[in-house]
Amino acid sequence: MDDRNIQFMFWGLATAWGLLAIYVVMLAAREGRLKKQLDSLKRMIEEKQ
Amino acid sequence: MAKNIRLGLGALVGMLLLRNLYIILFNLPDEMEQGPVYRIFYYHLPAFFAAILCYITALVASSMYLIKKNLRYDAIAMSATEVGLAFAAVNLITGMIWGRISWGIWWAWDARLTWALICWLVYFGYLMLRQAIDDPTERAKNSAVLSIFAFVSVAITYKAIEWWRTQHPGPVLSIRTGKQLIDPVMENMLYMNFLALATLAVLMVIIRLNQEEMQRQIDGLRRRAHAI
Amino acid sequence: MVFLQIAAKDLRSELRTKESLNASLSFAVVILLLFSFAFDPSSEAVAEFSGGLLWLVFAFAGALILNRSFARELPNDCLEVLIASPVSGAQLFLGKTVASFVLLMTIEVICLPIFGIFYDITWTPQALPLLGIFALGTWGMTILGTLFSALTVNLSLRELMLPMLLYPLMLPALMAAMRLTTILLAGNAIAGNDMVWLRLLIGFDIIFTVLSLALVETILVR
Numbered sequence: 041m042d043d044r045n046i047q048f049m050f051w052g053l054a055t056a057w058g059l060l061a062i063y064v065v066m067l068a069a070r071e072g073r074l075k076k077q078l079d080s081l082k083r084m085i086e087e088k089q
Numbered sequence: 090m091a092k093n094i095r096l097g098l099g100a101l102v103g104m105l106l107l108r109n110l111y112i113i114l115f116n117l118p119d120e121m122e123q124g125p126v127y128r129i130f131y132y133h134l135p136a137f138f139a140a141i142l143c144y145i146t147a148l149v150a151s152s153m154y155l156i157k158k159n160l161r162y163d164a165i166a167m168s169a170t171e172v173g174l175a176f177a178a179v180n181l182i183t184g185m186i187w188g189r190i191s192w193g194i195w196w197a198w199d200a201r202l203t204w205a206l207i208c209w210l211v212y213f214g215y216l217m218l219r220q221a222i223d224d225p226t227e228r229a230k231n232s233a234v235l236s237i238f239a240f241v242s243v244a245i246t247y248k249a250i251e252w253w254r255t256q257h258p259g260p261v262l263s264i265r266t267g268k269q270l271i272d273p274v275m276e277n278m279l280y281m282n283f284l285a286l287a288t289l290a291v292l293m294v295i296i297r298l299n300q301e302e303m304q305r306q307i308d309g310l311r312r313r314a315h316a317i
Numbered sequence: 318m319v320f321l322q323i324a325a326k327d328l329r330s331e332l333r334t335k336e337s338l339n340a341s342l343s344f345a346v347v348i349l350l351l352f353s354f355a356f357d358p359s360s361e362a363v364a365e366f367s368g369g370l371l372w373l374v375f376a377f378a379g380a381l382i383l384n385r386s387f388a389r390e391l392p393n394d395c396l397e398v399l400i401a402s403p404v405s406g407a408q409l410f411l412g413k414t415v416a417s418f419v420l421l422m423t424i425e426v427i428c429l430p431i432f433g434i435f436y437d438i439t440w441t442p443q444a445l446p447l448l449g450i451f452a453l454g455t456w457g458m459t460i461l462g463t464l465f466s467a468l469t470v471n472l473s474l475r476e477l478m479l480p481m482l483l484y485p486l487m488l489p490a491l492m493a494a495m496r497l498t499t500i501l502l503a504g505n506a507i508a509g510n511d512m513v514w515l516r517l518l519i520g521f522d523i524i525f526t527v528l529s530l531a532l533v534e535t536i537l538v539r
Binding site: 042044045046048049051052053055056059060063064067070071074075077078081082084085088089 | 110113114124125126128129132133136172175176178179182183186187189190289293296297300303304306307310311313314317
């Protein structure tokens with residue numbers, strides 16, 4: 041029983057960190073995507089000018 | 090320059106969180122009845138406060154948008170709501186895991202969990218509405234109004250749910266929050282972790298805001314690129 | 318009282334075809350039928366959630382009616398014309414709220430005896446207080462629902478978004494209405510501790526009526 045107690049504690053703490061980490065990864069992914077779009081658009085405009 | 094500030098802040102938050110985690114795992118005593126599982130609480134409650142902070146920010150930003158009509162406020166409201174949902178999810182799920190051991194069940198329809206779920210659904214609805222509207226001004230206007238309604242409703246529901254659940258005594262006792270923790274060491278850690286998570290929330294909102302700004306730049310450039 | 322004219326116009330147009338009314342009413346009866354399979358109507362326990370059941374039916378039927386509220390103005394650009402007209406947004410909104418309120422109350426008043434028959438519940442002793450609670454709860458639903466009808470009118474997933482946004486936000490009113498209705502259906506009067514629910518319902522109605530009237534112009538102005 042005590043073992044299960046500690047197990048769930050780890051799962052709980054892991055979830056807290058995990059969920060936040062997932063959100064950070066989502067933010068990072070979006071940042072990368074936006075940066076790529078921005079760069080390609082800037083290049084496209086420079087080429088056309 | 091702004092990027093360096095963000096990196097610096099991020100590093101600071103990371104260090105604080107790690108330091109807290111170390112203390113939580115090794116230095117703090119066990120709670121009398123619950124054993125080590127209660128340590129989840131050190132994330133469960135601060136995440137809740139961080140989420141509330143975000144929602145209040147969203148309310149203020151939405152109101153400011155309706156007054157000033159500056160789309161920057163709309164971006165703040167959206168970012169704050171999104172980050173708030175992330176922390177609210179942490180609150181909900183850690184609550185369920187903790188409850189599985191403390192109460193023996195994954196879910197209980199007690200006042201706080203129920204209210205937390207409603208809150209999450211309401212603000213998720215806000216994001217869903219935003220997704221459905223394309224025009225930026227329409228989206229900003231409508232979601233700002235929804236945000237204000239959401240906050241008022243959620244505030245009223247808090248009280249209503251308390252009355253509802255106390256009249257129907259459930260199979261579980263609601264977990265008493267920080268106010269009754271007499272051990273100052275524990276209380277201190279709660280505040281420290283709240284500081285860490287709140288700062289993290291602010292950082293995330295700033296990053297998200299920045300991304301909204303980038304999106305706006307992209308939209309503008311796209312129009313120019315196709316016009317040439 | 319321009320809003321009364323708007324309400325009359327909506328009601329007249331609805332009564333001509335009775336489209337919404339028939340659909341909502343049949344839908345309500347079908348749900349009552351389905352619930353009779355989900356919950357045993359003859360058991361003692363029904364008395365405990367009778368109010369809840371009834372208000373679920375009203376909520377589902379209400380979504381159908383509220384959806385039509387602003388959506389009926391979409392063909393032929395009627396909505397644009399109404400917004401551009403000298404009628405203030407608040408009057409337009411209030412008029413539509415009143416129209417939906419009348420339609421929904423009609424459905425509720427018809428559903429009540431049907432419910433009484435299906436579930437063997439005598440509701441006559443507290444009939445007038447029941448009507449009062451119906452009115453208060455329905456007002457809460459229609460004031461919020463009409464606002465969301467305006468908000469979602471241009472969305473493609475309107476039929477889904479309206480209930481999705483409306484139901485969680487009207488929960489306090491729904492809870493209060495459910496609780497009070499259960500009490501009245503059991504034949505008791507509302508007294509003592511239960512008054513808090515009545516106050517909640519009235520408070521909810523007042524707060525959201527004021528809030529809606531204040532903010533509806535923002536939504537309607539293009």
